[in-house]
Amino acid sequence: MDTADLEARRARFDTIVRGVVEPLRRFLARRTDPATADDVLGDTLLVLWRRYDELPAEPLPFAYGVARLCLANAERGARRQRRLAGRIATVDPPREAPDPVGDDRLAEAMASLSADDGELLRLWAWEQLTPAEIATVLDVTINAAAIRLHRARGRLRELLRKIDAVDGHEEANEGRRP
Structure with a gap:
């Protein structure tokens, strides 16, 4: 890919991002906490960039689908993390902060x-x-x-x-x- 093609690709992607970011942000804000929404938005934009050649003329519905899947991945990851923390707490329960001299x-x-x-x-x-x-x-x-x-x-x-x-x-x- 030459420089002109790359610049055209970036320009189109910037236009797409400007059109989808706010609707995606609202979509995610209604479904999860703010920190997760920000992370999922970033993941969604990364997927959109990677799948640039698959983007339809009207990218918003496609972007919603990607965001929904990214959110599902984030939620699965959070559940796995909670289960792992529970198993670790069972096997090796957290200790109270030591009180060196009981004073x-x-x-x-x-x-x-x-x-x-x-x-x-x-x-x-x-x-x-x-x-x-x-x-x-x-x-x-x-x-x-x-x-x-x-x-x-x-x-x-x-x-x-x-x-x-x-x-x-x-x-x-x-x-x-x-």
């Missing part, structure tokens, strides 16, 4: 940390990764991972001290009459 104050301190610090500490403590392995997970240098881990551990230590100080203060007041 409510640690859970409170971890909840107070930033999401990045919490993830870094979980990778280190729960997954038992080294700074080099954490660097790979986070796509940073080993030095950056080590520094971030050191700082996160310091912030956790400080939060635990504050929690202990509050607990200590409350304990010192126990037994006193108001």
Whole structure:
């Protein structure tokens, strides 16, 4: 196929897409959730491009048929995924997030940390990764991972001290009459 034929093909396909995208979007929106509708629309357009030579003069009904089949494939895939997740949960049930020391104050301190610090500490403590392995997970240098881990551990230590100080203060007041 020469360049002129390819350009003519693209131009016709662009025209077809402009004519079918919105009707297909509405068609799919009435049948599934927005994320699945977007995925199926993309799949439908890909099939239309691949089957370009089969497109009739009026492509919308053909496009509806393709979208319906793509949606059926997406729904089958989602059902398979749910069944597989159910089987995995039966064979290897998900574990509760480990509570390293069974300490409510640690859970409170971890909840107070930033999401990045919490993830870094979980990778280190729960997954038992080294700074080099954490660097790979986070796509940073080993030095950056080590520094971030050191700082996160310091912030956790400080939060635990504050929690202990509050607990200590409350304990010192126990037994006193108001």
